[in-house]
Amino acid sequence: MEVDRFSSVLLENAVRELSSLPGIGKKTALRLALHLLKRGELEVEQFGTALIQLKKEIKYCRVCNNVSDEELCQICGDSRRDSSLICIVEDIRDVMAIEATRQFNGLYHVLGGKISPMDGIGPGDLAIQLLLDRVQAGGIRELILALSTTVEGDTTNFYLYRRLSGFPIEISTIARGIGIGDELEYADEVTLGRSILNRTPFYTSAQSF
């Protein structure tokens, strides 16, 4: 099916915009555009406005750089949380994933990406200076590196470690190992190897039962 010959410029524009989203091809974009056409005018207006407003009015927390409606996000503004413990993550999805575990009571620092020379993303494009200022200001006891274990994640971890090693703070990383409920025989060697090297006293892990 050719999707280049539209009978309408309006439809063509809408399809071009929708197919500019990651993972959405021309056919899917056309399906979505036709779906929007079947909705009410008010509903579609609400749809478009929500996206425009998001970009126009969103703020980034001045402390942790997380997406927020205010200058200071809800997490950083919560005085019951431990402000001496900071978990460094890539983006808001990681914050949401960790929050969902209810196991972390510290604050976050959202880098906004990973160092990736291939994509033209250097340390200056991430919220690293903000992190250094935050550490410099004092009151931080421990930083937890929680970036993904890709080449870019490791590069970023290493860069941060070098920049931060001068400060009198602990730098840790989240535990890597066999997922709970996973079978050993299906685990990859690197993960299984790491889980043996980083074994923990049984008493500690039994605490969680």
Place this chain on the structure above:
Amino acid sequence: MEVDRFSSVLLENAVRELSSLPGIGKKTALRLALHLLKRGELEVEQFGTALIQLKKEIKYCRVCNNVSDEELCQICGDSRRDSSLICIVEDIRDVMAIEATRQFNGLYHVLGGKISPMDGIGPGDLAIQLLLDRVQAGGIRELILALSTTVEGDTTNFYLYRRLSGFPIEISTIARGIGIGDELEYADEVTLGRSILNRTPFYTSAQSF
């Protein structure tokens, strides 16, 4: 991952709207919203506006009901096309698919869906009265039914056939058979059976070489 606890109402709204699209779940919606946040403000405004404009300004051709920017679509307005031959399709995607073959020189009639009692779509929700008026006005020699071969498509075909059988016009349906390049052994029985019943003289099919 829990995707219900957002740190921002703006983000939550955008994700809710995006995930209201068919085939887009909450996680994908969040990914798309974060992608939009990385774009320029002007770009996002253009994105949202293209969708709002589509719904606000789109017209449906007064002759064939196809999506169009004008009162009369380009196809219906083309005097070189055979206006006595009309192909009945479900939506604009079918028009685009048939146009791409360059084998059809007649006009279309876009129903806007199929009769589907399960989804609450009756004959009154489709452009059937418009079709009857068009036939009544005269000048039509043949109608080609080109709906998909689902229960809904067959129901719609049968309904149209009954409503149209009083008029002195030919009613045909597109050929069903083994796709060109397909192997017989992998074809389903119904299609293969139909292709044997509806066999065509070899001379006719050899014409296309």
